[in-house]
Amino acid sequence: MPNKPKILLARAIFPEVITHLEQFFDVESNQDDHIFSSTELIEKLQDKDGLIATGSEPVSAEVLRACPRLKAVCNQAVGYNNIDVAAATKAGVMVTNTPDVLNETTADFGWALLMATARRITESEHWLRAGKWNKWRFDSFLGADVHGATLGVIGMGRIGQAIARRSMGFDMQVLYHNRSRVSPELEARANNARLVSKEELLRQADHVILVLPYSKASHHTIGAAELAMMKPGATLVNLARGGIVDDVALIAALREHKIAAAGLDVFENEPALHPDFLTLSNVVLTPHIASASEPTRRAMAACAAANLLAALLPAAAGALPPNLLNPEVKR
Numbered sequence: 569m570p571n572k573p574k575i576l577l578a579r580a581i582f583p584e585v586i587t588h589l590e591q592f593f594d595v596e597s598n599q600d601d602h603i604f605s606s607t608e609l610i611e612k613l614q615d616k617d618g619l620i621a622t623g624s625e626p627v628s629a630e631v632l633r634a635c636p637r638l639k640a641v642c643n644q645a646v647g648y649n650n651i652d653v654a655a656a657t658k659a660g661v662m663v664t665n666t667p668d669v670l671n672e673t674t675a676d677f678g679w680a681l682l683m684a685t686a687r688r689i690t691e692s693e694h695w696l697r698a699g700k701w702n703k704w705r706f707d708s709f710l711g712a713d714v715h716g717a718t719l720g721v722i723g724m725g726r727i728g729q730a731i732a733r734r735s736m737g738f739d740m741q742v743l744y745h746n747r748s749r750v751s752p753e754l755e756a757r758a759n760n761a762r763l764v765s766k767e768e769l770l771r772q773a774d775h776v777i778l779v780l781p782y783s784k785a786s787h788h789t790i791g792a793a794e795l796a797m798m799k800p801g802a803t804l805v806n807l808a809r810g811g812i813v814d815d816v817a818l819i820a821a822l823r824e825h826k827i828a829a830a831g832l833d834v835f836e837n838e839p840a841l842h843p844d845f846l847t848l849s850n851v852v853l854t855p856h857i858a859s860a861s862e863p864t865r866r867a868m869a870a871c872a873a874a875n876l877l878a879a880l881l882p883a884a885a886g887a888l889p890p891n892l893l894n895p896e897v898k899r
Protein backbone atom coordinates (compact mmCIF):
# COMPACT_ATOMS: atom_id res chain seq x y z
CA MET A 569 0.00 0.00 0.00
CA PRO A 570 1.64 3.32 -1.03
CA ASN A 571 1.87 6.06 1.62
CA LYS A 572 0.71 3.95 4.48
CA PRO A 573 -0.34 5.87 7.61
CA LYS A 574 2.39 5.94 10.24
CA ILE A 575 1.85 4.59 13.71
CA LEU A 576 3.80 4.28 16.94
CA LEU A 577 3.56 1.29 19.28
CA ALA A 578 4.54 2.79 22.61
CA ARG A 579 5.53 -0.54 24.18
CA ALA A 580 6.38 -4.08 23.10
CA ILE A 581 3.37 -6.00 21.82
CA PHE A 582 2.77 -9.58 20.52
CA PRO A 583 4.84 -9.99 17.29
CA GLU A 584 1.88 -11.33 15.26
CA VAL A 585 -0.06 -8.14 16.05
CA ILE A 586 2.86 -6.10 14.71
CA THR A 587 2.96 -8.25 11.55
CA HIS A 588 -0.77 -7.71 11.10
CA LEU A 589 -0.47 -3.94 11.59
CA GLU A 590 2.46 -3.76 9.14
CA GLN A 591 0.13 -4.77 6.32
CA PHE A 592 -1.66 -1.45 6.72
CA PHE A 593 0.73 0.91 8.47
CA ASP A 594 4.33 2.06 8.67
CA VAL A 595 5.03 0.83 12.16
CA GLU A 596 7.57 2.26 14.59
CA SER A 597 7.70 0.05 17.62
CA ASN A 598 9.34 0.55 21.00
CA GLN A 599 10.56 -2.93 21.85
CA ASP A 600 12.07 -2.11 25.24
CA ASP A 601 10.30 -1.52 28.53
CA HIS A 602 10.90 2.19 28.61
CA ILE A 603 7.78 4.33 29.16
CA PHE A 604 7.88 7.40 26.94
CA SER A 605 7.77 10.78 28.68
CA SER A 606 5.68 13.67 27.28
CA THR A 607 8.76 15.10 25.57
CA GLU A 608 9.59 11.76 23.94
CA LEU A 609 5.98 11.24 22.86
CA ILE A 610 5.92 14.69 21.25
CA GLU A 611 9.14 13.96 19.39
CA LYS A 612 8.06 10.47 18.25
CA LEU A 613 4.53 11.47 17.26
CA GLN A 614 5.43 14.39 14.97
CA ASP A 615 5.09 12.22 11.87
CA LYS A 616 2.55 9.70 13.23
CA ASP A 617 -1.16 9.29 12.51
CA GLY A 618 -1.85 6.83 15.30
CA LEU A 619 -0.57 5.58 18.63
CA ILE A 620 -1.11 2.34 20.51
CA ALA A 621 -0.48 3.15 24.16
CA THR A 622 -0.66 0.89 27.19
CA GLY A 623 -2.28 2.95 29.90
CA SER A 624 0.99 4.43 31.20
CA GLU A 625 2.04 6.96 28.58
CA PRO A 626 1.03 10.54 29.43
CA VAL A 627 -1.13 11.58 26.46
CA SER A 628 -1.79 15.03 27.91
CA ALA A 629 -3.31 18.19 26.40
CA GLU A 630 0.24 19.42 25.85
CA VAL A 631 1.16 16.28 23.88
CA LEU A 632 -2.06 16.40 21.85
CA ARG A 633 -1.59 20.08 21.00
CA ALA A 634 1.99 19.47 19.92
CA CYS A 635 1.18 16.56 17.54
CA PRO A 636 -1.10 17.96 14.83
CA ARG A 637 -0.83 14.90 12.59
CA LEU A 638 -2.17 12.49 15.24
CA LYS A 639 -5.68 11.13 14.56
CA ALA A 640 -6.09 8.23 16.97
CA VAL A 641 -4.82 7.07 20.36
CA CYS A 642 -5.74 3.46 21.10
CA ASN A 643 -5.06 2.32 24.64
CA GLN A 644 -4.27 -1.33 25.15
CA ALA A 645 -6.04 -1.15 28.54
CA VAL A 646 -9.56 -0.61 29.78
CA GLY A 647 -8.40 2.28 31.97
CA TYR A 648 -7.61 5.49 30.10
CA ASN A 649 -6.70 7.95 32.84
CA ASN A 650 -3.36 8.45 31.03
CA ILE A 651 -5.20 10.23 28.19
CA ASP A 652 -6.81 13.67 28.37
CA VAL A 653 -9.95 12.66 26.44
CA ALA A 654 -11.47 16.19 26.47
CA ALA A 655 -8.26 17.60 24.96
CA ALA A 656 -8.20 14.76 22.41
CA THR A 657 -11.77 15.53 21.37
CA LYS A 658 -10.87 19.20 20.96
CA ALA A 659 -7.84 18.24 18.89
CA GLY A 660 -9.94 15.89 16.71
CA VAL A 661 -8.18 12.77 17.99
CA MET A 662 -10.15 9.55 18.43
CA VAL A 663 -9.55 7.71 21.70
CA THR A 664 -10.28 4.01 22.27
CA ASN A 665 -9.75 1.46 25.04
CA THR A 666 -10.13 -2.33 25.42
CA PRO A 667 -13.19 -3.00 27.61
CA ASP A 668 -14.90 -6.36 28.19
CA VAL A 669 -12.13 -8.64 26.88
CA LEU A 670 -10.42 -8.49 30.28
CA ASN A 671 -13.40 -8.56 32.68
CA GLU A 672 -13.35 -12.23 33.64
CA THR A 673 -9.57 -12.58 33.80
CA THR A 674 -9.27 -9.48 35.98
CA ALA A 675 -12.08 -10.74 38.24
CA ASP A 676 -10.30 -14.12 38.58
CA PHE A 677 -7.14 -12.30 39.63
CA GLY A 678 -9.05 -10.16 42.13
CA TRP A 679 -10.14 -13.37 43.83
CA ALA A 680 -6.62 -14.80 43.72
CA LEU A 681 -5.31 -11.65 45.41
CA LEU A 682 -8.12 -11.61 47.96
CA MET A 683 -7.59 -15.27 48.88
CA ALA A 684 -3.79 -14.91 49.03
CA THR A 685 -4.15 -11.85 51.25
CA ALA A 686 -6.86 -13.14 53.60
CA ARG A 687 -5.20 -16.58 53.98
CA ARG A 688 -1.60 -15.27 54.10
CA ILE A 689 -0.44 -17.50 51.26
CA THR A 690 2.61 -15.58 50.05
CA GLU A 691 3.71 -14.65 53.57
CA SER A 692 3.65 -18.30 54.68
CA GLU A 693 5.39 -19.43 51.50
CA HIS A 694 8.26 -16.99 52.06
CA TRP A 695 8.57 -18.32 55.62
CA LEU A 696 8.60 -21.92 54.38
CA ARG A 697 11.17 -21.16 51.67
CA ALA A 698 13.36 -19.51 54.31
CA GLY A 699 13.56 -22.93 56.02
CA LYS A 700 11.63 -21.82 59.11
CA TRP A 701 9.04 -24.64 59.13
CA ASN A 702 10.11 -27.17 61.74
CA LYS A 703 6.82 -27.87 63.55
CA TRP A 704 3.07 -27.42 63.31
CA ARG A 705 1.56 -24.78 65.57
CA PHE A 706 -2.10 -24.09 66.28
CA ASP A 707 -1.60 -20.37 65.66
CA SER A 708 0.60 -20.42 62.55
CA PHE A 709 -0.56 -17.94 59.92
CA LEU A 710 -4.10 -17.55 61.17
CA GLY A 711 -6.00 -15.62 58.56
CA ALA A 712 -9.49 -14.32 57.89
CA ASP A 713 -12.30 -16.44 56.51
CA VAL A 714 -13.56 -15.59 53.07
CA HIS A 715 -16.63 -17.85 52.94
CA GLY A 716 -19.64 -16.38 54.68
CA ALA A 717 -17.99 -12.95 54.97
CA THR A 718 -19.20 -9.58 53.69
CA LEU A 719 -17.55 -8.42 50.48
CA GLY A 720 -17.44 -4.70 49.69
CA VAL A 721 -16.96 -3.81 46.02
CA ILE A 722 -16.10 -0.18 45.27
CA GLY A 723 -16.80 0.35 41.56
CA MET A 724 -19.64 -1.83 40.27
CA GLY A 725 -18.72 -1.70 36.59
CA ARG A 726 -18.23 -4.78 34.43
CA ILE A 727 -15.23 -6.06 36.41
CA GLY A 728 -16.88 -5.31 39.76
CA GLN A 729 -19.95 -7.28 38.68
CA ALA A 730 -17.81 -10.23 37.57
CA ILE A 731 -16.09 -10.22 40.98
CA ALA A 732 -19.42 -10.03 42.83
CA ARG A 733 -20.88 -12.91 40.78
CA ARG A 734 -18.01 -15.16 41.87
CA SER A 735 -18.82 -14.50 45.55
CA MET A 736 -21.93 -16.70 45.28
CA GLY A 737 -19.74 -19.78 45.59
CA PHE A 738 -18.43 -18.46 48.91
CA ASP A 739 -21.87 -17.73 50.40
CA MET A 740 -20.95 -14.09 50.85
CA GLN A 741 -23.05 -10.99 51.22
CA VAL A 742 -22.12 -8.22 48.81
CA LEU A 743 -22.26 -4.48 49.45
CA TYR A 744 -21.23 -2.09 46.71
CA HIS A 745 -20.55 1.57 46.26
CA ASN A 746 -20.77 3.17 42.85
CA ARG A 747 -21.51 6.56 41.26
CA SER A 748 -25.01 5.27 40.49
CA ARG A 749 -27.13 2.23 41.20
CA VAL A 750 -26.82 -0.60 38.67
CA SER A 751 -30.05 -2.16 37.43
CA PRO A 752 -31.92 -4.55 39.74
CA GLU A 753 -31.23 -7.34 37.19
CA LEU A 754 -27.48 -6.73 37.37
CA GLU A 755 -27.62 -6.48 41.18
CA ALA A 756 -29.39 -9.85 41.28
CA ARG A 757 -26.72 -11.42 39.03
CA ALA A 758 -24.02 -9.87 41.21
CA ASN A 759 -25.07 -12.04 44.17
CA ASN A 760 -27.85 -9.61 45.16
CA ALA A 761 -25.35 -6.82 45.73
CA ARG A 762 -26.75 -3.90 47.75
CA LEU A 763 -25.80 -0.25 47.09
CA VAL A 764 -24.57 1.54 50.23
CA SER A 765 -22.54 4.65 51.03
CA LYS A 766 -18.76 4.34 50.99
CA GLU A 767 -18.73 4.79 54.77
CA GLU A 768 -21.24 1.99 55.38
CA LEU A 769 -19.34 -0.33 53.05
CA LEU A 770 -16.03 0.37 54.81
CA ARG A 771 -17.54 -0.15 58.26
CA GLN A 772 -19.32 -3.40 57.38
CA ALA A 773 -17.17 -5.24 54.84
CA ASP A 774 -14.69 -7.91 55.87
CA HIS A 775 -12.99 -7.72 52.48
CA VAL A 776 -12.95 -4.54 50.39
CA ILE A 777 -12.01 -4.67 46.71
CA LEU A 778 -11.32 -1.57 44.60
CA VAL A 779 -12.22 -1.71 40.91
CA LEU A 780 -13.25 1.86 40.11
CA PRO A 781 -11.74 4.00 37.34
CA TYR A 782 -9.10 6.54 38.32
CA SER A 783 -9.86 10.23 37.91
CA LYS A 784 -9.36 13.44 39.89
CA ALA A 785 -12.61 12.58 41.68
CA SER A 786 -11.45 9.10 42.71
CA HIS A 787 -7.93 10.20 43.77
CA HIS A 788 -7.30 8.84 47.29
CA THR A 789 -10.76 7.27 47.61
CA ILE A 790 -9.03 5.33 50.39
CA GLY A 791 -6.93 7.48 52.72
CA ALA A 792 -6.28 7.59 56.46
CA ALA A 793 -9.90 8.49 57.34
CA GLU A 794 -11.32 5.62 55.26
CA LEU A 795 -8.78 3.10 56.59
CA ALA A 796 -9.77 4.11 60.13
CA MET A 797 -13.40 3.19 59.32
CA MET A 798 -12.49 -0.37 58.29
CA LYS A 799 -12.69 -3.35 60.63
CA PRO A 800 -9.36 -4.23 62.28
CA GLY A 801 -9.55 -7.71 60.71
CA ALA A 802 -10.43 -6.45 57.23
CA THR A 803 -8.47 -6.90 54.01
CA LEU A 804 -8.18 -4.35 51.21
CA VAL A 805 -7.51 -5.34 47.59
CA ASN A 806 -6.65 -2.78 44.90
CA LEU A 807 -6.94 -3.88 41.27
CA ALA A 808 -7.76 -0.47 39.85
CA ARG A 809 -5.13 2.27 39.82
CA GLY A 810 -2.48 3.32 42.30
CA GLY A 811 -3.75 6.81 42.95
CA ILE A 812 -7.04 5.49 44.30
CA VAL A 813 -5.27 4.56 47.55
CA ASP A 814 -3.04 6.89 49.55
CA ASP A 815 -0.04 4.57 49.81
CA VAL A 816 1.56 6.40 52.75
CA ALA A 817 -1.69 6.15 54.76
CA LEU A 818 -2.04 2.47 53.82
CA ILE A 819 1.52 1.68 54.90
CA ALA A 820 0.81 3.32 58.29
CA ALA A 821 -2.48 1.40 58.68
CA LEU A 822 -0.79 -1.92 57.82
CA ARG A 823 2.15 -1.25 60.13
CA GLU A 824 -0.16 -0.35 63.03
CA HIS A 825 -2.52 -3.27 62.21
CA LYS A 826 -5.49 -0.92 61.81
CA ILE A 827 -6.52 -3.32 59.05
CA ALA A 828 -5.28 -6.91 58.80
CA ALA A 829 -3.76 -6.98 55.32
CA ALA A 830 -3.77 -5.62 51.79
CA GLY A 831 -3.39 -7.17 48.35
CA LEU A 832 -2.09 -4.68 45.81
CA ASP A 833 -1.67 -5.04 42.05
CA VAL A 834 -1.28 -1.29 41.47
CA PHE A 835 0.67 1.46 43.22
CA GLU A 836 1.16 5.21 43.24
CA ASN A 837 4.25 5.95 41.07
CA GLU A 838 4.50 2.34 39.84
CA PRO A 839 6.73 0.63 38.93
CA ALA A 840 8.68 2.56 41.61
CA LEU A 841 6.60 1.44 44.57
CA HIS A 842 7.02 2.92 48.03
CA PRO A 843 9.98 1.01 49.59
CA ASP A 844 8.16 0.58 52.92
CA PHE A 845 5.74 -1.89 51.30
CA LEU A 846 8.68 -4.30 51.05
CA THR A 847 9.22 -4.18 54.80
CA LEU A 848 5.65 -5.28 55.66
CA SER A 849 4.62 -8.93 55.92
CA ASN A 850 0.86 -8.23 55.82
CA VAL A 851 0.74 -7.11 52.20
CA VAL A 852 0.69 -9.16 48.99
CA LEU A 853 2.36 -7.29 46.13
CA THR A 854 1.96 -8.07 42.43
CA PRO A 855 3.29 -6.08 39.45
CA HIS A 856 0.07 -4.88 37.73
CA ILE A 857 -0.79 -8.27 36.24
CA ALA A 858 -4.55 -8.57 36.85
CA SER A 859 -5.29 -8.87 33.12
CA ALA A 860 -2.20 -10.97 32.39
CA SER A 861 -3.52 -14.28 31.17
CA GLU A 862 -2.17 -15.28 27.76
CA PRO A 863 -5.58 -15.29 25.98
CA THR A 864 -6.65 -12.00 27.55
CA ARG A 865 -3.45 -10.09 26.79
CA ARG A 866 -3.72 -11.37 23.19
CA ALA A 867 -7.35 -10.28 23.05
CA MET A 868 -6.43 -6.82 24.39
CA ALA A 869 -3.71 -6.39 21.74
CA ALA A 870 -6.07 -7.55 18.98
CA CYS A 871 -8.77 -5.19 20.27
CA ALA A 872 -6.41 -2.18 20.29
CA ALA A 873 -5.24 -3.08 16.75
CA ALA A 874 -8.84 -3.38 15.49
CA ASN A 875 -9.68 0.01 16.98
CA LEU A 876 -6.66 1.62 15.32
CA LEU A 877 -7.49 0.07 11.95
CA ALA A 878 -11.06 1.34 12.11
CA ALA A 879 -9.90 4.79 13.21
CA LEU A 880 -7.27 5.29 10.51
CA LEU A 881 -8.62 3.12 7.67
CA PRO A 882 -12.41 3.14 8.06
CA ALA A 883 -12.82 1.91 4.49
CA ALA A 884 -10.74 -1.21 5.22
CA ALA A 885 -12.27 -1.84 8.65
CA GLY A 886 -15.77 -0.85 7.68
CA ALA A 887 -17.00 1.15 10.66
CA LEU A 888 -16.19 3.46 13.54
CA PRO A 889 -13.72 2.04 16.07
CA PRO A 890 -15.73 -0.42 18.18
CA ASN A 891 -14.52 1.09 21.44
CA LEU A 892 -14.54 4.79 20.59
CA LEU A 893 -14.61 6.81 23.84
CA ASN A 894 -15.24 10.20 22.25
CA PRO A 895 -17.78 9.68 19.43
CA GLU A 896 -18.35 13.45 19.39
CA VAL A 897 -14.87 13.90 17.91
CA LYS A 898 -14.91 15.78 14.62
CA ARG A 899 -12.00 15.91 12.25
Ligand code: 8YV
Binds near residue numbers: 648670
Ligand atom coordinates in the same frame (compact mmCIF):
# COMPACT_ATOMS: atom_id res chain seq x y z
C1 8YV B 1 -3.29 -3.24 31.52
C2 8YV B 1 -5.05 -2.32 33.09
O1 8YV B 1 -2.58 -4.42 31.36
O2 8YV B 1 -6.62 -2.50 31.37
C3 8YV B 1 -6.17 -1.81 32.28
O3 8YV B 1 -6.66 -0.71 32.57
O4 8YV B 1 -4.75 -1.79 34.13
C4 8YV B 1 -4.27 -3.50 32.63
O5 8YV B 1 -5.17 -4.48 32.21
C5 8YV B 1 -2.31 -2.14 31.82
O6 8YV B 1 -2.96 -0.92 31.89
C6 8YV B 1 -1.25 -2.03 30.72
O7 8YV B 1 -1.83 -1.82 29.48
